[in-house]
Structures are given as C-alpha cells and as structure tokens.
Amino acid sequence: MAEKIALVTDSTNDLNPEVIEKYGIHILPLKVVYADRQYNDRVDITPEEVYATLDEETPKTSVPTPFEAQQMLGKLREEGFTHVLAVHISSGLSGTAEMVKMVSKDFTDLVVEVIDSRSLSMGLGFIVHQAACWLEKKMPFAELVEKARGLVDQLKVFFVVGTLEYLQRGGRIGKVSATVGEFLNVKPIISINSEGIYYTYRKVRGRRRSIDELFNIARAFIEKQKCWVAVMHGGAPEEVVYLRNKVAGLANVEKLVTGQIGPVMVVHAGPGLLGIAVCPALD
Template identity: 50%
Template structure:
C-alpha cells in the first residue's frame, strides 16, 4: 500500500506560515482565555495583539483544543486520502494535548488510518524543529515507521532553555514545575529553565539580574550544543532587540546550520509574560 502521511502539530510549535505551507503541516490551535472571550491561538489573536493585551492584572488561562476540533481535522484528512497521521505535540508534562490526541487512536484506526502521536518533551521551536525534520522525511518518502523512529531519537537530542523577566505568570498559570519561584522575583534571581526527561520545567542554573541571566543562557546553550551542527532558534516574548543580541552572540560560538528568530505564540506567552528569551536547538541532519 502506498503511504500518504499527514503531518499534524499544535500551535505551540511557533513555525512561520511559509514553513507550514512548505511541508503541508496541519496545525491544531490551542486556546487562550481572557475575560472577554476565548481566542484560538494564531487564528483569532496574533502574538503582537496578545502582548498588547497582556498585563499582570489579568493573566489569561489556556486550554487544549476540543476533541471535536481534532476529530474534524482527522475526518478531513481521511477525505483527502491520507493513510497515516503523524502528530507531534507540546510536552505532555506541560499540556494534555498529547494525551487527548492519543486517546483518539482507536477511532482513527476505525476510519482505516494509522495514527502515531509523539511527545516532543519540548515546546516552541524545539517542537517546531522536530516537525520540520518530519516534514523533510515525508518529502523524501521515507517509510512511516522509520520516520517515527528517527523523530523519537531526535526528541532525546532537542533542547530548550529560556529565562523570564518574572516567574509570576508561570506560577499563576500552574506551570512552575520544579522551578523554585517563591523568592526569585524578590531577590531578582533569574533561573535558566529547561525541560527534563519527564517533560517538566526545571532550573538548570540561577543568576542574579537580567544581563547576567542572558549571558548565562548563552553559556548553558553553548555547552549543550558542543561542536555539532544544529538548527538554532532564539525565541522571545515581545523582546526582539534582546533576542537579536542573543542570536548575534551565540552564532559566533556554535555551528548553526540554520538559525531563526521568532516570537513565541500566545498559548505559551500566557505562562511566561513579556520578556522571555529562549534558545532551542536540534541536531542538523
């Protein structure tokens, strides 16, 4: 049987529109909930609109897509003749989206399609790079099972590091994980945050002050990358100037085969606030 593989992810992947179109990536939007309504990530609200609206007085909540939204997409994929679905999602330690999509596996099988769901244990362009790799493999007509194995191997090598201006959004959003946030803001202590093997936030290092935290972020990422060639991204939350400065510094110290600067999506920004700077990388093929 000829395999026709659909590539699915969620809006936390932070991939630009041209990449989504290039690899025919199907994106399930997460939801951001303000007092004035429910916004679909990237559809009803853009990052710029979101950060203009965001303030510490009203921290929005986020929610998964509904099962109906996901099922509607899967039915559409069936109608378009797809035989296999590869869904790669935001870390299961940070969102229930992975588990929700996984729960539809039997129903998808009943439609005569095969569904495999991969837990990226990442977010933002950490997830995005995995999706790009999968898109390249699909283009090369690599068999479905081999694609799964290659992406699962890459999950172990993909890293995300970031620093925040304040831990308040992370704390109030219930995503603080293993990061100690009780006295950090008072003492201006900035943890360098990453995601552990269980897909949960934890502190890699702690420094005092914004400038030192950005330098430490670069140092931590550089050590993790080593000498290998990588896809590299610097992501930000309404902090483009700082993101550009960080990218300029780190590109001098690592072998970046491709590099990107981007703004994190509202569904992530709701938990991090203004001023996030993150570095994420994935081994280049």
C-alpha cells in the same frame, strides 16, 4: 498499498508560516480563553494583543477540542491519507497529545502515531520541521516515527523569563523554585526535564548575566556538532537581537531561526522571555 503520510502538530510549535505552508503541515490550534471570549492560538489573536491587555486580565489557555481533532483526522482520511504522525507540546505542560491519542482510537482505518515532544515552541517546531524534511524524501512511516522519537531526547531548550509570576499563575511552574530569589534578582535558567516539565537548570544573578549564561549553556551543546538553533523571545525584541548575534557567530550553527513565541506561550511566560532551542542537524 502505498503510504500517504500526514504531519500534524499544534499551534505552540512556533514554526515560520512559510515552513508550515511549504511542507503542508496540519495545525491544531490551542485556545486563549478570556472571561467573555475565546480565541484560536495564532489564528485570530496575536502575541501583541495578549500583551496589550495582560495587566487587565491574564487569560487562561486550553487544548484543542476533541471535535477539532476528529474533524482534522476525518478530513485527512477523506483526502486519502493512510498514516498520520502527530507531534505535540509536552504532555507535562498540556493535555493536547493525550487528547489526540484518545481521539485517534476512533479512526481504525488510519495508522496514527502520537509523539510527546517533551518540549514546546521551536523545540517542538524543530522535531516537526525535521520530520517534514524526512517525509519529503519519502521516508517510510515506521522509520519516520522512530527517527522523530529519537529527536526528543536530543533536543535542548533553555529560557529565562522576566518574572516567574505568570508561570506560577498558570500552574506551569513545575520544579522551578519561585522563592526569595526573585527579590535578590536571581534569575533561574529554565529547561524541561525527562517528564516534560520545567525545572531550574542553573541560577544566575541579574538579567544580562542570565542572558549571557543562556548563550554559554547553548554554546556547550552547539560546539559538539552541527545544529539547528532557534532564538525566541516574548516581548523582548532588543535582547533577542543581542542573543541572536552572539549565536550567529558560532561555527556549528547550520540553521538559525529567530522569532516571537505565540499567544498561548505568552500567557504562561509573560513579557521578557528569551529562549534557545538546539537541535542536531540531521537531514
């Protein structure tokens, strides 16, 4: 029987809505949870709305519900899909991938493969986008899964934040040291390790120096091969233009994406995030 393959991810992917629509990518939204209300990430709340009340209340976040995953897989089955590739936010930062994996066991008539991206934002987004390009070329499911898994180890994500306070508060600080360095204006450049959790890649004194060093780190990877690059921000619209313009001048940048991180990411990063995701151009 011919394969009919669906591509599923979650709302932390930060892909452009036009890309999601073009390739028919299915999205499971995470939740932004306040004391008296709850929102679906990127569906009924915006990053600006989170920033507007951050001083009054820092919300919590949660994974999509198992019921939502069941509904999505059930709908895909009804639509005649035989295979599902689900690529999700790092399991070191969220239980989303594990939840989808558990729910998928109830769908014995669907072949479901869940990939832990060990990334987030456009790090996750680039894996999904690349998989969508391969899927458009009618790549068989087994090969699609293998190539998408291979991308996980090739992706690089680096970012700086305005303050480590929000990563601490949300319990996502991982191996990043939140010590006296904050008082000395030492800014950690953060990446994601092989376990999918945050760690300090490098330390730089001063905000502007940290942004320039972020560029230098990314440039070292970009100079090796053609790349897709994303320059993302959270409440730092002027600085993201500065960083984007520097990246745009590099010869190996085949695709350059700029955007703002989604509400769930805003909750954990707070204002002032600047990040770069680098992915080999493979399609």
